Amino acid sequence: MSTELRVITGADWEAFRAVRLRALADSPDSFGATLEESASQESSLWRERAGGPGPVVLAFADDSTVGMGGLYTPDETGDVFVWGMWVEPAWRGRGLASDILRLLLDQPAAQARPALLHVTQGNDTARRLYERHGFVGTGETLPLRPGSTVLIDALRRV
Template identity: 55%
Template sequence: MAPELRTVSGEDWADVRALRLRALADAPTAFGATLAEAEAQPESVWRSRTDGPGPLVMAYDVDGPVAMGGLFVPEGSAEAFVWGMWVAPEARGHGVGARILAALVDHARGLGRSVVLHVTEGNDAARRLYEAHGFVGTGEWQPLREGSDLRIEALRLA
């Protein structure tokens, strides 16, 4: 059975925290935050991250959450930003990431926003997913985070 997608709320903060920590441990070079930074965050930060602005979509299978992605929708901006995309190893290859990305893009389009995201250089699987859904590289690069040699590129939905 395919995992069920849910838009989560502050009440789901423990699931969000658990899955985000798992993502940071699995793919430490895919995100701007580090595992240590995330582990140090109090419950209030997790609740506020889960409550927006913009939806946070998670995929649940019978054992719990297996994938996530969020959409940051800043007030007064013409853009919406996809963030935090990650699929657990056991759920990869079944279209879960594509379903989450499509839900986030649909939400942004419903608001009349253009959609932007970042991908770390060398994360070819993520780049293929984004390009398959119409995202194109902008050539705009920046460091992944302070002190990192890795870079991220902004991709924009064409």
């Protein structure tokens, strides 16, 4: 079965919402948001997030989404931020996360500026993926979300 990677628009918000909620349910310690808070968000917010600022990539297989990743490209900083990387468990180990990350990093904003991301401590598979794409640890460690005992490491690609 093959996959199609696509940079989505706000019109694709329902597919984005569906895969994001599955990701939050599957890997709650990999995201700063929680399933509960995300599930209650209005459709207008989902539409806005799907449309930018910065590309959101979804991976499609048949009629379902099987992976995602985003690139936040704020005007006010010199960096871009990779966020929301996730692949459906049945699709892991096939290079899909690498394909999503490569597409995000090939975007013009990512080509022109350093990229940052966070990875949960202990998620060695994800960390190795990011290191293969040129990310290195910055030495900065943060809680996953306020009050969390789960820690994340900041990585940078220059």
